[in-house]
Amino acid sequence: MKEMTSTQRFEAALKHETPDMVPISYFTGIYQMHWMKDPLVWQDTVEYGRNGEYMARATSHFHKVVGGDTLYILSDVGEIVQGWGVRMKIADVPDIHMALGKFGVNEPGDWEKLDVLDPMIDGRMPTYLDAAIALDKEYKGSVPIGVDVPSTITTATHVAPMETVMIHMLTEQDALKKGLRTICTTVTDFLNACNKAGAFYSCYLTTRASKEITTMEQYEEFGVPYDLETFKKTPSMYHICHVCGVEPMFEIISEYAKKTKNCRGISWWDRGAQPNLKVAKEKYGDVLCLMAGVDHTNTLATGTPADVEKEVENACKTAMKGSGFILAGGCDINPKSPKENMEAMVKAGRKYGKY
Numbered sequence: 001m002k003e004m005t006s007t008q009r010f011e012a013a014l015k016h017e018t019p020d021m022v023p024i025s026y027f028t029g030i031y032q033m034h035w036m037k038d039p040l041v042w043q044d045t046v047e048y049g050r051n052g053e054y055m056a057r058a059t060s061h062f063h064k065v066v067g068g069d070t071l072y073i074l075s076d077v078g079e080i081v082q083g084w085g086v087r088m089k090i091a092d093v094p095d096i097h098m099a100l101g102k103f104g105v106n107e108p109g110d111w112e113k114l115d116v117l118d119p120m121i122d123g124r125m126p127t128y129l130d131a132a133i134a135l136d137k138e139y140k141g142s143v144p145i146g147v148d149v150p151s152t153i154t155t156a157t158h159v160a161p162m163e164t165v166m167i168h169m170l171t172e173q174d175a176l177k178k179g180l181r182t183i184c185t186t187v188t189d190f191l192n193a194c195n196k197a198g199a200f201y202s203c204y205l206t207t208r209a210s211k212e213i214t215t216m217e218q219y220e221e222f223g224v225p226y227d228l229e230t231f232k233k234t235p236s237m238y239h240i241c242h243v244c245g246v247e248p249m250f251e252i253i254s255e256y257a258k259k260t261k262n263c264r265g266i267s268w269w270d271r272g273a274q275p276n277l278k279v280a281k282e283k284y285g286d287v288l289c290l291m292a293g294v295d296h297t298n299t300l301a302t303g304t305p306a307d308v309e310k311e312v313e314n315a316c317k318t319a320m321k322g323s324g325f326i327l328a329g330g331c332d333i334n335p336k337s338p339k340e341n342m343e344a345m346v347k348a349g350r351k352y353g354k355y
């Protein structure tokens, strides 16, 4: 088969058409800075989170050295919610992203006070746009640019403490829904702005669609309507739902793929969560593109390159048949992961992922 560009390969996998090779992706974020500068200092954390061109430089450099098929724009979870008054805090070590500090919503009445944000100026959303523009200028569509953007209900748990959102789901439903409406418009506008800046897809963080966090009924009520609206209103980009939890709601996410044209896949920790890759391929592999295969918490972080290769071989054998498979870790790369392991993942992906 004629060699495809990374974008053609990635899109073929999403559409269950046969690519030349299994596309390879990873959630690198600030971890990729180690390739440009080692050791990092705390100023790097801050700079990475607020300077899109710096972020793009790190992303591009990592791509050139390590390879793979995506340029993934990932920083901390404050990009949107800082626009609603959330304060960030810096981690004790410089290769960890900034974390949420003080929240913007605490009382039920605060949900109503949220205004729709403008992705061009509010929070640190312009950082992502700057990064996408810089990468698009350099790669001109040959490698798909992805953005890490939280869903509406996930964003709600970034603007308010998680426990507060869980309580408001039970006791302050009307107030919470007013907030979700504003958040949904903001998330949708942000995604469209990313798309216009050059993003081809999002890893859409449906991190609360996991059964140990919410019930299916709760997610149907507080997650699904907003997710579907966002997919519908962002027609010119693809979405892959990312779930960090241990019991991702495949039932709901596979329905997204049936009901929409652009929500095509799921990314999850197949080596630790339920279902594993084999079961997911059997039950949902015809409907959903599965983005998984490598254990980011164990193998990539503490294994040897030979362990990584073994896992990649196993993942390709399990899931590449019939397309609909992207080789990836299950979530953010552990900052202590040896460089050799990332290189081994890409090398093995090319070796075992040929169609």
Ligand SMILES: [Zn+2]
Pocket: 242, 243, 244, 330, 331, 332
């Ligand atoms: Zn995750």
